[in-house]
Amino acid sequence: MTSINLPNADRTISPYTLTGKPIPFIKHKASDFNRIAYAAAHVVADPLANNDPWLTPAIDWDTTLKFRHRLWDLGLGVAEAMDTAQRGMGLGWMEAQELIRRAQREARTRDDALIAYGAGTDHLAPGPDVRIEDIVRAYEEQVGFVEGERGRVILMASRALAAAAKGPDDYAQVYQRILTQVKQPVILHWLGEMFDPALAGYWGQADHDAAMDICLDVIAANADKVDGIKISLLSKDKEIAMRRRLPASVKMYTGDDFNYAELIAGDEAGASHALLGIFDAIAPAASAGLAALGKADTTAFFELLEPTVPLSRHIFAAPTRFYKTGVVFLAYLNGLQDHFTMIGGQQSTRSLQHLAELFRLADRARVLADPDLAVARMKAMLNVNGMVAE
Template identity: 55%
Template sequence: MTIRLPDAQGALRTYEPRQEPLAPHSGAPFSSRTVFSAAHVVADPFADVSPDSPAAVDWDATLAFRRHLWAHGLGVAEAMDTAQRGMGLDWAGAAELIRRSAAEAQAVGGRIACGVGTDQLAAGSLAEVRAAYEEQLAVVEESGAQAVLMASRALCAVASGPEDYLEVYGHLLRQAAEPVILHWLGPMFDPALEGYWGSGDLDAATDTFLEVISAHPDKVDGIKVSLLDAQREIDLRRRLPDGVRCYTGDDFNYPELIAGDEQGFSHALLGIFDPLGPLAAEAVRVLDTGDVAGFRELLDPTVELSRHLFQAPTRFYKTGVVFLAWLAGHQSHFTMVGGLQSARSLPHFARAYELADGLGLFPDPKLAEERMKNLLSLYGVNQ
């Protein structure tokens, strides 16, 4: 069987889908790396909502996908940008997601870390930013999950310089009950975060970031760096205090960063591990045996798909992630909160399908082919 797919120029070409998926093996928990997959939310397709309405979430399908990730040994990074925080999922929805997912994690013994931000606040003073962070931190800690202190649009807007970041983060770290993960999300993921840490100069911003960490190393489990700059992450990783982990958030260069070098390595907290979950888990188990070459052999071929999904405008990568979840059978529809399913083009979807199919990511290749053909037909492409 073949399928006709549009290319970037709008011409149709014939593609022959894969017949058999990969068959990743489950196994023991990871021993050499701590690995989180940031997870997407599944919208309720029957909710009568508009793009400006509060998110309507299909809780059963959303939690089922988290169980899928835990079953393969991955941790879940919850209520972060992959879950459309600030792009369809408001704080009320995120709080409910945190409570439900944390309870599910406790029920199945899964690892979970949840995003703490200030998205209930459009703008405000430094005191109001602190209070917003505190409200969210309390929700995460009460749920029993690890906290991820995410970058704040409101803080970026109100801060007058590095000293305001030092004050706010120092205040939060002093009161955190357990060590947290600090998340530096670059402007390619959220343009409103340009100049975070008080400077548009990344070297100066890095110095402020490290100053926050060095002042409270006992309260920082690790950092998640999402700047899509492998060398900058490596340089930052080498400057961390002992015991503070680096979790790569680089969806362009993750195999080499996780594999590491003679001076260290990165753990992982990645949105791309949402669609790559079983394959990523198998690769990390190979790495656990000390087989770096085998790890790279499995994971390196996935980079082309990741770079495609995360191409500019990078913040719309969530659309591709949910699209692949639909093709893989993890949800019954391709609808997103906030109507974000419209954020990528048909040629983009076609290439994502082709790359994912080539990697063997679809448990049922025939189902994926049928769903891709159904989508194509909506755009007037007859097979």
């Protein structure tokens, strides 16, 4: 059995023997699933670019786009230019536009490419002089760009709106203005403050239950323009409560990277679809599990996905906004990119201890595609951080 010396929480080092039998990469079609499933996809940095990583993003476009095709081959949709792509944490609007253009061009080469694009206001810096009308115009610019590329919109939460809004009426005004203009139904995105502290108090209420009432009123008033809503509050009870109150035509897309397996499986009153950053990291397992669920084999579904939940909870542990580092590290371990470098230098946001535990959990979740390669790359990571891993 393959083994590796890994650091423990008490600073000791002990051997870890890999136990997981990797879940194979098996192609599926979205029609194999009875849930709609988007993976929010990461971008691959260009480590050889002569740039200032904290200031100027450098993207390896070929590898980034190849990863999108991998997700489509598994039957998953792509949620593009979202927070998993480091939107607002290294990926600016200028780079997001190029990513959207290129991804849409790739999507047009296939007849099975489900993709939707984040449109927000991140090119508008929050500040005391920002007015509601400025926020509306910022949303209009980004939505117009996505629709101009013939793309589908995911309407992202706005830091500028969270900072400028005086109360729920300002949120209702902004969303009403945008939703009356969109060409096709959008996916709303309610990202909790655990993912982005600047979004605390979104919908004009600090309490999530009170905020949910405001959000549901906005959806009810514009149900014909809302395909669904993704909520990322890391609370299955809140998601289920909201899911049960949605209009029949509006889908719930789980963004709960702590409880996705049971939320997708559903209950007697319904189920959630998926729009998840963790599906980037565990794509073959997600695809296999969804295919099993599509055959009404809930036992196989849970056998495949439940072991990935501890891994996901670790990757998305507080500070949750740094979860992208774990997603990219797992892509590196799995040979999907040749380096562990991120735009904005974000590879530095997690400790060696965190990455070592991620390795163990990924093995137990059966998502290390090539254990020997993963061990070699983990050893390289340990060595560069001063630990002799042989």
